[in-house]
Amino acid sequence: MAGLSAALGLPYTDAVVIAGSLVLGITSGVLGAFAVLRRRSLVGDAVAHATLPGVCVAFLVAGAKDVPGLLVGAALAGLVAALLMVGIERASRIRPDAAIGVVLSGFFAIGVVLLTHLSNSADADQAGLENYLFGQAAGLLERDIAVMAALAAAALVVVAVLRRALTTTLFDPGYAGSIGLPVRALETLMTALLVVAVVIGVRVVGAILMVAMLVVPTAAARQLADRFGAVLVLAGLIGAAVGVTGALTATRAQLPTGPVVVLTGFVVVMAALLLAPGRGVVWRARRLAARRRTVLRDAVLAHPDAPVTGLRDRLVRAELRRRGLLTRDGALTPAGEAAAREAAERRALWTAWLEHGSSIRLPDAREPDPTDLRGSLGDDAVAQLRARAGKGAADA
Structure with missing residues (x-):
C-alpha cells in the first residue's frame, strides 16, 4: 500500500480507501449483474441487511474486532438469510417480495438489537461495529484490502470458469435442467456470489447502501450493451469507475465515502438512461x-x-x-x-x-x-x- 500511496501521490488512508472502492466496484458490478438480471435485486438488499447480526454474533463469539472473523460472520448470516428466502418462497404461498421483506426486517431487527446490546455493554472493543451499518471506508487497513481482494479474485475466477453454465441457468433454467446442468446448485452458487459481493462492500458503503452498488453498474451497463458477456465487462468497468471517482471526490471534499460513491453511481445511471445510444x-x-x-x-x-x-x-x-x-x-x-x-x-x-x-x-x-x-x-x-x-x- 505504501507503493500505491506513492504512485497515486495520495496519503496512505486515501490510497487505501480508493483501492477498497476499486475492488468493491469491480466485484459488485460483475456479481450484482446476476441478481439484477434475475430480477432479484432486493435479495441483495436483504442479504446486506442480514450481515449486521452476523457481525455482532461473530464479535460475541470471538470477543474482538477481528476483521476476517467478522466478515466470516457476515457471510454466514447473509447466506442463511438468502437460503431462508428461497425456502420460504418454495415451501409456502408467500410471494418472493414478501419473503424478502420478512427476512430483511427480521434479520435487521436482530442486528439492531444485538448492536444496541453491545453498545450498552462495558466492552470497549465493541466500538466501531456500527460502521458495518453505515460504512466507514476511512477505517480500512491494508490487510482489509488484501482480504477483500482475495475474496473478489476467487469470486471472479468462479464466474469466469462457470460463465456458460451460469448464463444458461440465469436466462433459461428449464433448458439448463434439460441438458443436465445442476440448476439448484448453480442458483445457490449465484446467491453465494452475491453474498461475497455484499461482504466485500459492507465495510466501504455499509449494509444500508450496499444494494445500490449491486444495482447501479448493471443498470448503466444494460443501457449500453445487449450481450450478457459485454454487460458483465461493462458493469465491472462502470463499478470500478464509480468506486474510484466517488472515493476521490469524498476524500477531496472530506465527505463520507459510501454515500458519495452511491451518489456518483446515481449520476452515472441517470446519464446512461438519458444519453445511451439507441436507448436513452x-x-x-x-x-x-x-x-x-x-x-x-x-x-x-x-x-x-x-x-x-x-x-x-x-x-x-x-x-x-x-x-x-x-x-x-x-x-x-x-x-x-x-x-x-x-x-x-x-x-x-x-x-x-x-x-x-x-x-x-x-x-x-x-x-x-x-x-x-x-x-x-x-x-x-x-x-x-x-x-x-x-x-x-x-x-x-
Missing part, C-alpha cells in the same frame, strides 16, 4: 421527433397544394423550400417530385409490411421503422415484401 431518453425523443418531421414532410410532398393548417405545417414547408424541394408558390421542384416518389414508395412498403409482415423471414428480431423500412429490415426483407405485395395484387 434523449436519443428516443430525437428519433421520435425525426420520424414526426419525416411524416409531415411526406404529407406535404404528397399534397403540396393542400391548405396550410398551422405553424408546424409552415415550418415544414419552409424547410422543404430551403432544401430546394418546394418553390415559393408551393409547387414541387424536380427534386421535390423525386422526393415525393420516394415517400410514396415508403408508404407502399409500409402498407405491404402491415399486410404481409407476418410472413416475412427475418434473420433476427428487428423493429421496423415506418420512415425507413429498407434500412431497418434490410434489402432481403424488402424484396420479400415486394414479392408478396405483387402476388396479392395479381390475385386481386
Whole structure:
C-alpha cells in the first residue's frame, strides 16, 4: 500500500480507501449483474441487511474486532438469510417480495438489537461495529484490502470458469435442467456470489447502501450493451469507475465515502438512461421527433397544394423550400417530385409490411421503422415484401 500511496501521490488512508472502492466496484458490478438480471435485486438488499447480526454474533463469539472473523460472520448470516428466502418462497404461498421483506426486517431487527446490546455493554472493543451499518471506508487497513481482494479474485475466477453454465441457468433454467446442468446448485452458487459481493462492500458503503452498488453498474451497463458477456465487462468497468471517482471526490471534499460513491453511481445511471445510444431518453425523443418531421414532410410532398393548417405545417414547408424541394408558390421542384416518389414508395412498403409482415423471414428480431423500412429490415426483407405485395395484387 505504501507503493500505491506513492504512485497515486495520495496519503496512505486515501490510497487505501480508493483501492477498497476499486475492488468493491469491480466485484459488485460483475456479481450484482446476476441478481439484477434475475430480477432479484432486493435479495441483495436483504442479504446486506442480514450481515449486521452476523457481525455482532461473530464479535460475541470471538470477543474482538477481528476483521476476517467478522466478515466470516457476515457471510454466514447473509447466506442463511438468502437460503431462508428461497425456502420460504418454495415451501409456502408467500410471494418472493414478501419473503424478502420478512427476512430483511427480521434479520435487521436482530442486528439492531444485538448492536444496541453491545453498545450498552462495558466492552470497549465493541466500538466501531456500527460502521458495518453505515460504512466507514476511512477505517480500512491494508490487510482489509488484501482480504477483500482475495475474496473478489476467487469470486471472479468462479464466474469466469462457470460463465456458460451460469448464463444458461440465469436466462433459461428449464433448458439448463434439460441438458443436465445442476440448476439448484448453480442458483445457490449465484446467491453465494452475491453474498461475497455484499461482504466485500459492507465495510466501504455499509449494509444500508450496499444494494445500490449491486444495482447501479448493471443498470448503466444494460443501457449500453445487449450481450450478457459485454454487460458483465461493462458493469465491472462502470463499478470500478464509480468506486474510484466517488472515493476521490469524498476524500477531496472530506465527505463520507459510501454515500458519495452511491451518489456518483446515481449520476452515472441517470446519464446512461438519458444519453445511451439507441436507448436513452434523449436519443428516443430525437428519433421520435425525426420520424414526426419525416411524416409531415411526406404529407406535404404528397399534397403540396393542400391548405396550410398551422405553424408546424409552415415550418415544414419552409424547410422543404430551403432544401430546394418546394418553390415559393408551393409547387414541387424536380427534386421535390423525386422526393415525393420516394415517400410514396415508403408508404407502399409500409402498407405491404402491415399486410404481409407476418410472413416475412427475418434473420433476427428487428423493429421496423415506418420512415425507413429498407434500412431497418434490410434489402432481403424488402424484396420479400415486394414479392408478396405483387402476388396479392395479381390475385386481386
